[in-house]
Amino acid sequence: NKGKYEHYMQKEIHEQPESLTTTMRGRLIRGGSCKAKTVLLGGLKDHLKTIRRSRRIVFIGCGTSYNAALAARPILEELSGIPVTMEIASDLLDRQGPIYREDTAVLVSQSGETADTLNALEYALENGALCVGITNTVGSAIARKTHCGVHINAGAEIGVASTKAYTSQIVVMAMLALAIGGDLISSQERREAVIDGLFDLPSKLKEVLKLDQEMKDLAKLLIAEQSLLVFGRGYNYATALEGALKVKEVALMHSEGILAGEMKHGPLALVDETLPIFVIATRDACFSKQQSVIQQLHARKGRLIVMCTKGDAASVCVGGSCRVIEVPQAEDCLQPVINIVPLQLLAYHLTVLRGHNVDQPRNLAKSVTTQ
Ligand code: UD1
C-alpha cells in the first residue's frame, strides 16, 4: 500500500523518521532513576563477551548493505578498539580470504536471502568465526543460520533501491558499537553523546526531508547529464558511495562515489566546466580538508553542488559560485543517516523526471538469490 505516495521508493524515503523510531524502540535506555544511558540489544546480550574478545570484526555484505556497514565502521572501531575490516561478500568468496575462529563476522543483509552474503556466511561458519546477522527479515536464511544477531525492524521494504533499510542498518550498527563498547569509562561521554544523537535522529530526519522540493529543482537541472561524481570522506565516504549507487541504479545515470582523499590520484583529471560534482562537506573532523578539496575543484572550474551543515554556506562556497544544500547537524558518526536523504530524494526525482521505473529498475532484483 503506497498510501498518499506515487511510488514505494518515495514512501520509503519519507517514512524514515518512523522506521528509525521503530528500529530503536525498546533498545535505547535513557533516564530513569539512575539516569543511565545504555543500549540493550536482546539478540546479542549473551554473545557480547565473545565479541569483545575477538581479534577482528569483519563486515560482510553487498550493495547498500555493504555501504551501511562502511558508514558504521568508524564508530565501531572507535568504541570497540577492535580492528574492523570490510568485505564485499562475492569478493571474499572469490579470494577465499582468511577468516579465523577469533573473528566476529557481521553479515549485513536487508532481505537476509542474498546468495553471495549467504555463501559468505557458510564460509565464515566453516572457518569457525562467530557469525552475527543484521537483517530486516525475521525468519530469513541469514537470521536463521547466524549464531545471533539484530533485526533492524524497518518494516517491509518494497522498492528495489534500498532507502529506509540503509538508515536503519546504520543505526543498528551504531547501537552495536555502543553495546560492544560496554561500560568503558574512557568513552562514556562519547557513548552518551551518541545515544543522545540517536534519540534526536527522527526529528532531524523530518527536517532534512523538507529538502524534497529543493532536490526536485536540482534534479531538473541535472536531468540531461551523463554523469555525476559524489565526493565524500571519513564518516561520509559511505554516503558518497551510497548516493552514487542510488543515482545509477534508479535514475540510470552514471555516477561514482569518490573518496575525497584520493582526488589528486586520478579523479581530478575528470574535472571541467561541464561535469556536475556533488561534494559532501558537513561539519566533522574532516571539514577543513573538504574545504580545501572544494577550493581545488573550484580552481579547476568544477560545477559544484555542496552539501554542508546549516549556516555553513558561506564557509563552503567561496564567492557564491556553487549550489549549496544545507542539512541539519547530527552527532558526527550519525551524520551519514541525515546526509543520505537529499541524495535519495535526488535519485528519486531524477528517475521520475527521466521517465524510468522507480520501484523496479531495469535488470535489477530486490533480492539476488542466485550467484
Ligand atoms: C525480541 C523479539 C521482539 C520482542 C523483543 C522483546 C523476535 C524476532 N524479536 O527482539 O518481537 O519485542 O524480543 O524483548 O521475536 N537473530 C539472529 N540473526 C539475525 C537476527 C537476529 O540470530 O540476523 C536472533 C537474535 O540473536 C535473537 C533473535 O534472533 O535471538 C531475535 O532478534 P531481535 O529481534 O533483534 O531481538 P530483540 O530486539 O530482543
Ligand code: BG6
Ligand atoms: C540487490 C538490491 O542488489 O541486493 C540492492 O537491488 C541491495 O538494493 C543488495 O542493496 C543487497 O541486498 P540485501 O538484501 O542483502 O541487503
